[in-house]
Amino acid sequence: MSEAILSLSGVRVAYGRIEAVRGVDLTVGRGAFVGVIGSNGAGKTSLMRAISGVLRPAGGTISFDGADVTGQKSHQMVARGLAMVPEGRMVFADQSVRDNLVLGAYSRIGKDDAGIAADIDKVLGLFPRLSERIDQLAGTLSGGEQQMLAIARGLVSRPKLLVIDELSLGLAPKILDLLFPVLTALNKEGLSILLVEQMASYALAVTERTYVMENGRVILDGPSAQVAADPRVLDAYLGRRGAA
Amino acid sequence: MRGRAGLVLLLLLAAALAVFPWVGDVIGERFPTSYELRLVMRAMILAIVAIGLNILVGYAGLVSLGQAALYGLGAHVAALLALRAGFPFMAALAFSVLIPAAVGAMLAFPTVRVRGVYLAVITIAFGLVFVNILREWVGFTGGASGLVGIPRPTILGERLGATRALNFNYYYLILLFLLAAVGVQAALVRSRYGRAMRAAAQSENAARALGINVVAIRTLAFSISAGFAGLGGALFTNLALFVNYETFTFTTSIELLLMVILGGSGTLAGPVVGTAVLFSATQFLQGLGQWQTFGYGVLLALVLFVLPRGIVGSLQRLMHRSVAAETSRETGHWPNWVEGLGPVTARHDDAGQSTLLARDVTLRFGGLTAVNAVNMDVRAGTVHALIGPNGAGKSSMLNVVSGFYRATSGEVSVFGENVGGLPPYVLARRGIARTFQNTELFGQMTVLENVLVGQHPHFRATFAETVLRLPRFRREERAALAEARRLLDFVGLSGFAGEEARNLPFGHQRRLEIARALALRPKLLLLDEPAAGLTHGEIEDLVALIRGLADRGMTVVLVEHHVDMIMAVSDRVTVLDYGEVIADGPPSAIQSNPKVIEAYFGNAKLPGVAVPA
Numbered sequence: 001m002s003e004a005i006l007s008l009s010g011v012r013v014a015y016g017r018i019e020a021v022r023g024v025d026l027t028v029g030r031g032a033f034v035g036v037i038g039s040n041g042a043g044k045t046s047l048m049r050a051i052s053g054v055l056r057p058a059g060g061t062i063s064f065d066g067a068d069v070t071g072q073k074s075h076q077m078v079a080r081g082l083a084m085v086p087e088g089r090m091v092f093a094d095q096s097v098r099d100n101l102v103l104g105a106y107s108r109i110g111k112d113d114a115g116i117a118a119d120i121d122k123v124l125g126l127f128p129r130l131s132e133r134i135d136q137l138a139g140t141l142s143g144g145e146q147q148m149l150a151i152a153r154g155l156v157s158r159p160k161l162l163v164i165d166e167l168s169l170g171l172a173p174k175i176l177d178l179l180f181p182v183l184t185a186l187n188k189e190g191l192s193i194l195l196v197e198q199m200a201s202y203a204l205a206v207t208e209r210t211y212v213m214e215n216g217r218v219i220l221d222g223p224s225a226q227v228a229a230d231p232r233v234l235d236a237y238l239g240r241r242g243a244a
Numbered sequence: 245m246r247g248r249a250g251l252v253l254l255l256l257l258a259a260a261l262a263v264f265p266w267v268g269d270v271i272g273e274r275f276p277t278s279y280e281l282r283l284v285m286r287a288m289i290l291a292i293v294a295i296g297l298n299i300l301v302g303y304a305g306l307v308s309l310g311q312a313a314l315y316g317l318g319a320h321v322a323a324l325l326a327l328r329a330g331f332p333f334m335a336a337l338a339f340s341v342l343i344p345a346a347v348g349a350m351l352a353f354p355t356v357r358v359r360g361v362y363l364a365v366i367t368i369a370f371g372l373v374f375v376n377i378l379r380e381w382v383g384f385t386g387g388a389s390g391l392v393g394i395p396r397p398t399i400l401g402e403r404l405g406a407t408r409a410l411n412f413n414y415y416y417l418i419l420l421f422l423l424a425a426v427g428v429q430a431a432l433v434r435s436r437y438g439r440a441m442r443a444a445a446q447s448e449n450a451a452r453a454l455g456i457n458v459v460a461i462r463t464l465a466f467s468i469s470a471g472f473a474g475l476g477g478a479l480f481t482n483l484a485l486f487v488n489y490e491t492f493t494f495t496t497s498i499e500l501l502l503m504v505i506l507g508g509s510g511t512l513a514g515p516v517v518g519t520a521v522l523f524s525a526t527q528f529l530q531g532l533g534q535w536q537t538f539g540y541g542v543l544l545a546l547v548l549f550v551l552p553r554g555i556v557g558s559l560q561r562l563m564h565r566s567v568a569a570e571t572s573r574e575t576g577h578w579p580n581w582v583e584g585l586g587p588v589t590a591r592h593d594d595a596g597q598s599t600l601l602a603r604d605v606t607l608r609f610g611g612l613t614a615v616n617a618v619n620m621d622v623r624a625g626t627v628h629a630l631i632g633p634n635g636a637g638k639s640s641m642l643n644v645v646s647g648f649y650r651a652t653s654g655e656v657s658v659f660g661e662n663v664g665g666l667p668p669y670v671l672a673r674r675g676i677a678r679t680f681q682n683t684e685l686f687g688q689m690t691v692l693e694n695v696l697v698g699q700h701p702h703f704r705a706t707f708a709e710t711v712l713r714l715p716r717f718r719r720e721e722r723a724a725l726a727e728a729r730r731l732l733d734f735v736g737l738s739g740f741a742g743e744e745a746r747n748l749p750f751g752h753q754r755r756l757e758i759a760r761a762l763a764l765r766p767k768l769l770l771l772d773e774p775a776a777g778l779t780h781g782e783i784e785d786l787v788a789l790i791r792g793l794a795d796r797g798m799t800v801v802l803v804e805h806h807v808d809m810i811m812a813v814s815d816r817v818t819v820l821d822y823g824e825v826i827a828d829g830p831p832s833a834i835q836s837n838p839k840v841i842e843a844y845f846g847n848a849k850l851p852g853v854a855v856p857a
Contacts, residue, residue: 018573039751039779039781039782040575040750041749041751045749087750142634142635143634144633145634169776169777170634170681170773170776171634171805172632172633172844173807173844173846174633174843174844177846198778199779200779200780201780236779236780237780237781238780
């Protein structure tokens with residue numbers, strides 16, 4: 001069995017003639033917490049779509065959990081243990097919080113209902129605010145609660161790797177103070193996490209390793225502390241005035 | 245260019261139609277027979293009706309399942325006016341267009357507030373009632389035997405007909421009307437009317453926020469489509485010289501819709517091509533006897549399976565892929581204060597005044613109080629931030645100010661006038677522009693078109709000037725295009741001008757939304773989380789943009805979570821928690837206010853990295 005849970009080699013993603021990702025190598029070790037940062041249009045979301053099987057890469061290979069999964073569909077990736085928390089959260093707005101969580105374990109419904117119930121209890125322990133709102137429609141939750149629900153829904157599928165696209169999008173600082181420690185705790189328990197984050201200061205603070213993307217390529221990667229000290233990153237992503 | 249596939253098809257078809265009556269002279273056979281000639285004329289008439297329907301379905305995004313009734317209405321108006329009132333051909337024709345157009349407007353106005361199936365259901369009902377009246381009101385419509393003995397049409401004493409002796413003049417008149425219909429459709433689609441129809445179909449909220457009266461534009465679309473149907477009806481009456489209800493049943497409505505979808509709804513050539521294909525197929529399938537309907541169904545399913553966007557739509561897509569993209573997809577720097585932005589940025593409210601004044605504004609949804617007795621005083625030419633935890637009522641407040649919600653109690657005045665209860669499009673026209681938290685772009689329109697929609701209220705050319713493409717229309721259109729390009733330069737998106745908006749990266753969508761809001765030439769700009777999804781570098785650019793606008797006189801209300809940004813850009817900050825104002829003052833005072841720290845910033849230290857200053 002290989003060391004890495006996810007490893008990308010020369011992955012390219014194209015929309016028609018336009019290449020959004022131009023040959024990316026990226027590795028997430030087992031139990032690692034890895035971040036991807038970069039400006040808009042750098043190709044981060046396209047890369048995540050390729051990893052999660054929403055898009056078929058135009059080239060390169062993706063291996064997950066020791067198997068070549070290049071070109072596999074998203075439902076196959078979920079079955080293999082990849083959970084995606086998409087940009088903009090995408091909770092099922094007209095269904096209750098509980099039903100959203102049950103749908104996170106879609107493939108086990110009817111086969112392992114006791115297991116699902118136990119998993120839901122476990123994730124509700126991580127986010128007590130969700131248990132207060134368990135029967136509320138997901139669409140009536142605040143932005144922060146929806147993000148908690150999206151993460152919780154991802155966890156119910158018992159993932160080996162959690163991929164999060166834009167955790168901080170539209171969230172108040174106080175909510176972020178609540179969410180990031182949860183991710184750190186999950187990672188300490190052994191969950192591998194790949195975090196795409198626009199707010200580089202947060203990503204660099206919580207992850208062990210960071211990749212910086214520009215124009216569809218990785219221009220820099222390494223231990224997060226080292227990346228944070230790189231002049232290019234300081235300039236473009238942390239702001240000249242210093243971090244938050 | 246995107247329309248090229250359709251244009252080529254259209255020109256070929258027009259040329260073929262123009263020589264069709266004379267083919268026999270070349271090949272030396274009796275072809276076309278008068279029967280065949282009449283078939284082609286009927287197909288051209290149906291194409292005119294289908295073009296009208298395409299404006300409704302393909303552009304305004306509404307479905308009519310009763311178009312045959314409007315077609316029949318035009319036919320009966322023409323027949324009755326000629327038969328009972330002795331109207332000459334052209335006068336009867338005019339009424340055959342106007343009466344269905346008016347009926348269409350009356351049907352649409354109460355139903356198009358909501359998109360979806362409502363209009364479709366109303367049109368079905370109208371169609372059923374209409375056919376029933378035709379069948380039962382024997383004294384007026386002749387019932388099943390219909391109206392017979394309609395006089396042959398004449399223009400200025402010249403007899404019209406489709407015979408060699410008359411040089412097929414009625415055939416060519418129908419062809420002329422068909423070409424005119426194609427021309428009107430093209431002119432309409434490439435104008436602010438067409439853009440507004442598409443905008444209203446793709447994001448109703450954004451359309452309203454940009455000064456588009458959605459109900460009016462949809463009513464207009466339906467009225468136009470009904471006018472086209474009526475024109476077709478009148479041409480049919482004068483071809484057949486006999487009408488009864490059988491021609492205008494529900495089945496015909498469905499066929500018309502199929503013609504549009506088969507050809508490619510929302511394409512200029514689609515309805516004509518669809519009519520040609522479906523009409524020929526019907527004639528061919530008649531040979532199959534009782535298997536006719538079966539064959540018809542299989543053919544339709546097959547074509548739409550292979551060409552899901554219809555014939556023209558799918559062809560265009562193929563060609564678009566092979567043609568080199570006009571877009572460089574290079575992101576420019578922003579804000580880029582290019583020459584000529586003055587008309588957009590130099591608009592301001594009289595300095596010193598309260599541009600926005602909210603007094604005791606309360607908003608309740610059932611038992612939930614989203615905004616509770618909020619007071620806000622936004623001074624002209626300042627940047628006023630509105631912050632608070634998720635769910636504190638910030639977006640609700642923006643929705644009240646921009647007219648999307650009506651305050652349960654309290655008063656909102658903007659530019660010194662009470663604006664309570666005014667709809668969003670009226671407020672937009674007065675100078676309030678906004679962006680949306682989750683970006684509401686017109687996803688299937690290009691980046692450039694999105695900005696052009698923002699200019700909708702500035703056009704002065706009338707409907708007639710637009711359809712005829714008279715000088716004032718062309719002048720305004722050119723000016724609008726130039727300003728839209730300047731605005732794209734301003735936000736660094738010129739390299740994406742031809743790209744569909746939905747393909748933009750999320751942060752670029754935010755930039756485009758700002759450019760589109762500015763196209764409205766607002767005096768008050770409401771930004772709902774414009775920095776969400778932007779990197780630090782991009783946020784610094786956004787700060788420069790907002791500051792630059794305020795320095796030029798614009799008033800900006802900013803809902804945001806990025807603390808650094810709020811501190812850098814705001815003149816004043818109002819903090820909401822559970823719908824109530826818990827603090828209000830200059831940013832420095834807010835930052836150290838214990839209530840704000842408790843409710844919003846949080847007591848824990850923000851995660852940060854050690855970065856040398």
